Amino acid sequence: MFDASIALTVAYEGGDFSGFARQQGQSTIQGELESALRVILRREVLTTGAGRTDAGVHALGQVVSFDVMEQEIHERSMDRFRTSLNALTPEGIVVRRIEVKPVGFSARFDAKEREYRYRLVPGQIEPLFLARYAWWVPAQKPLDVTGMKAAALHLVGEHDFASFCVAKSAEGKTTMREVKQIQLFGAEHLGEECVVIRVVGNAFLHSMIRVIAGSLVEVGLRNRNPEWLAEVLVARDRRAAGQTAPAHGLTFWRVRY
Amino acid sequence: MFDASIALTVAYEGGDFSGFARQQGQSTIQGELESALRVILRREVLTTGAGRTDAGVHALGQVVSFDVMEQEIHERSMDRFRTSLNALTPEGIVVRRIEVKPVGFSARFDAKEREYRYRLVPGQIEPLFLARYAWWVPAQKPLDVTGMKAAALHLVGEHDFASFCVAKSAEGKTTMREVKQIQLFGAEHLGEECVVIRVVGNAFLHSMIRVIAGSLVEVGLRNRNPEWLAEVLVARDRRAAGQTAPAHGLTFWRVRY
Numbered sequence: 001m002f003d004a005s006i007a008l009t010v011a012y013e014g015g016d017f018s019g020f021a022r023q024q025g026q027s028t029i030q031g032e033l034e035s036a037l038r039v040i041l042r043r044e045v046l047t048t049g050a051g052r053t054d055a056g057v058h059a060l061g062q063v064v065s066f067d068v069m070e071q072e073i074h075e076r077s078m079d080r081f082r083t084s085l086n087a088l089t090p091e092g093i094v095v096r097r098i099e100v101k102p103v104g105f106s107a108r109f110d111a112k113e114r115e116y117r118y119r120l121v122p123g124q125i126e127p128l129f130l131a132r133y134a135w136w137v138p139a140q141k142p143l144d145v146t147g148m149k150a151a152a153l154h155l156v157g158e159h160d161f162a163s164f165c166v167a168k169s170a171e172g173k174t175t176m177r178e179v180k181q182i183q184l185f186g187a188e189h190l191g192e193e194c195v196v197i198r199v200v201g202n203a204f205l206h207s208m209i210r211v212i213a214g215s216l217v218e219v220g221l222r223n224r225n226p227e228w229l230a231e232v233l234v235a236r237d238r239r240a241a242g243q244t245a246p247a248h249g250l251t252f253w254r255v256r257y
Numbered sequence: 258m259f260d261a262s263i264a265l266t267v268a269y270e271g272g273d274f275s276g277f278a279r280q281q282g283q284s285t286i287q288g289e290l291e292s293a294l295r296v297i298l299r300r301e302v303l304t305t306g307a308g309r310t311d312a313g314v315h316a317l318g319q320v321v322s323f324d325v326m327e328q329e330i331h332e333r334s335m336d337r338f339r340t341s342l343n344a345l346t347p348e349g350i351v352v353r354r355i356e357v358k359p360v361g362f363s364a365r366f367d368a369k370e371r372e373y374r375y376r377l378v379p380g381q382i383e384p385l386f387l388a389r390y391a392w393w394v395p396a397q398k399p400l401d402v403t404g405m406k407a408a409a410l411h412l413v414g415e416h417d418f419a420s421f422c423v424a425k426s427a428e429g430k431t432t433m434r435e436v437k438q439i440q441l442f443g444a445e446h447l448g449e450e451c452v453v454i455r456v457v458g459n460a461f462l463h464s465m466i467r468v469i470a471g472s473l474v475e476v477g478l479r480n481r482n483p484e485w486l487a488e489v490l491v492a493r494d495r496r497a498a499g500q501t502a503p504a505h506g507l508t509f510w511r512v513r514y
Contacts, residue, residue, distance in 0.1 A: 011385045011386075011448075012385070013385060013386070058386070060386075060447075060448040060449075061448075079381075086383065091388070092385070093385075094382070094383055094384075094385040096382050097382075124336075125351070125353050125354075126343065126351055127351075128268045128269070128270060128349070128350075128351040129268075129270070129315075129317075129390065131348075133386065133447055189446045189447055190317075190390055190446055190447075190508075191268075191317040191318075191508070191510070192317075251447075251448070253448070
């Protein structure tokens with residue numbers, strides 16, 4: 001019945017929606033995209049997202065796919081399709097790119113690599129322009145970024161990340177995941193300084209990146225030493241790790257296929 | 258009567274206020290700062306700002322000064338003073354720094370150099386995270402930034418900028434100003450690409466930077482050639498220049514004393 005798939009690269013302002021996943025009576029990214037697609041294609045459209053981000057989490061490069069019929073892609077230009085989607089979705093959603101893929105392409109199952117970035121603003125000066133895009137950590141002295149980097153190394157590789165996962169979602173499922181890279185670097189955005197935690201992996205557990213960020217901040221604040229992260233990992237217990245860092249500091253950066 | 262002055266370095270979200278200057282019955286930066294100071298110092302406080310930014314224009318490094326009495330600075334730590342100001346002003350205002358200066362210091366008259374930055378997002382993809390901090394210029398092909406740089410050079414130096422000034426505010430006053438530097442460069446903020454126009458000078462006419470930005474964009478879009486800027490300058494007539502670029506792309510970046 002379907003002849004091709006379409007992949008949308010979507011950016012969104014997490015604070016404007018109740019998360020990515022479709023929810024009855026809630027404004028969600030998936031829900032808003034599907035209602036816009038219903039208007040354009042004049043039929044029900046079921047989409048698949050590369051990652052189910054929580055409420056408040058931003059995206060620069062979320063990928064959303066759905067199957068289409070021959071005439072649906074030939075009766076309109078993809079450029080026009082993208083423009084219509086942006087016109088029909090709320091301001092907080094921007095479809096940055098639209099691509100035609102072979103039928104059956106899945107933004108979720110065909111993803112080889114996912115990248116997330118978490119932003120922190122340490123120090124006494126509260127962020128203004130970054131207030132909605134970074135977690136303000138009011139530290140008296142500079143964060144021990146060297147310690148945070150050393151701590152992060154313990155997480156690279158294939159491990160059981162049960163300690164970094166919200167218990168419920170772990171039940172019965174494996175909590176083994178492979179973290180390919182974790183990098184920390186300073187950056188300036190809109191004139192304000194922040195520390196970026198860049199995490200690359202194939203897939204992540206629920207709120208895993210936020211628990212990693214919350215735990216690395218414990219090391220940055222010198223409440224824990226870098227080796228503590230290794231202990232947290234072997235504990236396989238959410239209570240062993242640091243707090244779940246706030247959603248608004250996190251951005252789903254990109255997906256590689 | 259006064260023994261010292263205080264200089265505040267203030268950042269603000271332009272879209273949240275009716276401009277910088279105090280106005281009866283309007284929420285303005287100066288008005289909000291003065292009401293916070295009234296609460297802290299338990300007296301009327303008249304402040305002076307380094308620049309009177311219009312509604313919608315952001316600031317990273319606006320400087321605001323006011324005179325104080327000996328005991329007003331000795332009965333409290335400056336750190337505590339700054340924290341109280343941030344607690345008493347709206348979210349869209351952040352006092353980043355507080356310094357004690359010799360009495361009579363004026364944020365406006367003692368300023369040696371002012372720097373403004375204007376951000377553009379050219380291209381088909383509308384900005385999301387930069388939507389409130391950059392002017393989206395939906396160009397089919399890339400902006401001719403080389404041409405814009407060549408055009409900008411015509412404005413550097415001491416000139417009569419009457420063509421770049423809102424007529425009314427020019428009446429009777431000199432429209433001679435010195436532009437010390439204009440630089441254009443690409444930058445990435447929050448994952449989105451933009452072109453930054455950095456302008457440094459001693460002082461600027463009303464909406465001068467925005468008319469400069471609007472005129473440079475005419476060159477960037479190839480509607481005008483770089484030499485056109487020289488003609489605009491000699492015309493000494495606002496109608497000769499390009500449009501006034503939107504306020505939200507502009508940020509009052511810093512002041513040097």
